[in-house]
Amino acid sequence: MTWVDELRAREDACRRAPSAHNTQPWVIRYGTDAVDVHWDPQRALPDSDPTRRDLFLSLGAFVEACLIVAADAGLPVRAEIAVDEPARRVARLVPAEALYATPFPAAAVERRRCARGAYEPGPLDPAVVAEVAAGADLRALASRPLAVQLEAADRHMFATPAVAAELRQWMRLSPRHPRYAVDGLTDKAMELSRAEASGLAAVLSPVVYPVARRLGAPAMLAAASRSLLRYDGSVLVLVGRPESPAALVEHGRALLRVWLGLSERGFAVHPLSQIIDCDATAARLAALLEPAPGEWPLAVFRAGRPLREPVRSARIPAAAA
Numbered sequence: 217m218t219w220v221d222e223l224r225a226r227e228d229a230c231r232r233a234p235s236a237h238n239t240q241p242w243v244i245r246y247g248t249d250a251v252d253v254h255w256d257p258q259r260a261l262p263d264s265d266p267t268r269r270d271l272f273l274s275l276g277a278f279v280e281a282c283l284i285v286a287a288d289a290g291l292p293v294r295a296e297i298a299v300d301e302p303a304r305r306v307a308r309l310v311p312a313e314a315l316y317a318t319p320f321p322a323a324a325v326e327r328r329r330c331a332r333g334a335y336e337p338g339p340l341d342p343a344v345v346a347e348v349a350a351g352a353d354l355r356a357l358a359s360r361p362l363a364v365q366l367e368a369a370d371r372h373m374f375a376t377p378a379v380a381a382e383l384r385q386w387m388r389l390s391p392r393h394p395r396y397a398v399d400g401l402t403d404k405a406m407e408l409s410r411a412e413a414s415g416l417a418a419v420l421s422p423v424v425y426p427v428a429r430r431l432g433a434p435a436m437l438a439a440a441s442r443s444l445l446r447y448d449g450s451v452l453v454l455v456g457r458p459e460s461p462a463a464l465v466e467h468g469r470a471l472l473r474v475w476l477g478l479s480e481r482g483f484a485v486h487p488l489s490q491i492i493d494c495d496a497t498a499a500r501l502a503a504l505l506e507p508a509p510g511e512w513p514l515a516v517f518r519a520g521r522p523l524r525e526p527v528r529s530a531r532i533p534a535a536a537a
């Protein structure tokens with residue numbers, strides 16, 4: 217078996233990488249002595265993610281997952297990050313002199329999961345934040361003062377028809393959805409009760425949404441997430457320079473390392489990208505962080521110890537990809 221075959225045999229483990237809306241935008245092409253990572257434009261989010269920040273962060277997380285899985289299997293592999301727009305390729309995995317240096321086993325990629333329910337109160341220890349940052353610019357903020365920004369960002373998200381439609385496209389609010397076990401965001405992953413899931417499905421349905429939107433549904437839905445940050449917890453923000461798609465891919469690799477570092481210490485994350493997708497709340501967040509010129513918040517997430525064990529999210533099996 218070549219190293220490419222060995223890595224291919226572990227594709228399902230690599231596919232545990234996180235992606236926005238769980239679209240799993242990666243396309244893997246196996247060569248004789250290289251593995252190319254491309255993206256599928258059908259799995260991008262042109263309305264929710266028009267700058268493609270989350271697309272390239274997710275692809276970076278996938279590349280990092282591949283490197284960790286390869287190292288764990290004893291395969292010396294490195295990644296050449298080079299974004300080729302016409303070919304829709306972000307990276308090429310090639311043989312390396314030595315194993316990829318990572319503190320994480322492949323099992324850590326498998327163990328990590330987002331948790332969207334309640335967390336134990338109490339801020340994260342700054343020493344933990346510094347450890348998991350591992351050189352990345354990771355800032356910790358108190359959760360409570362950000363509750364108003366989250367509500368404003370949610371209102372903006374639910375009030376923007378194209379963004380709401382994209383959310384509807386990727387939500388799997390009933391186990392009867394044909395893609396429930398494959399991709400997207402399930403009711404269970406979002407920790408919604410049966411009644412909440414049915415209510416959300418009804419409000420976002422193409423027939424009801426235009427009317428519900430005019431009658432104030434976005435404010436009502438946003439109010440429902442108000443309590444998410446009204447506890448004494450921590451919100452972490454990855455700050456960096458989004459100067460190019462390749463830079464975002466590298467930030468995505470760092471983001472997965474941070475999430476794995478937290479996960480291996482018993483902490484989960486709940487990303488709140490809507491805060492940086494809404495210009496007004498992104499600007500308020502940036503004002504709090506005072507990043508250096510050219511730097512910007514790239515990922516925002518609540519982090520803490522979840523009170524309930526989060527569910528394992530769906531993935532497209534390698535055999536079906």
Ligand SMILES: Cc1cc2nc3c(=O)[nH]c(=O)nc-3n(C[C@H](O)[C@H](O)[C@H](O)COP(=O)(O)O)c2cc1C
Pocket residue numbers: 232233234235236237238269270271273274277328329330331332400401405486487488489490515528529
């Ligand atoms: C770049 C990026 C942005 C994300 N943004 C959000 C978000 O705004 N809200 C959210 O609930 N989850 C967000 N997620 C988490 C994904 O929905 C999650 O990774 C995916 O559903 C798979 O679930 P898992 O991470 O538990 O395996 C984001 C993930 C990535 C990589």
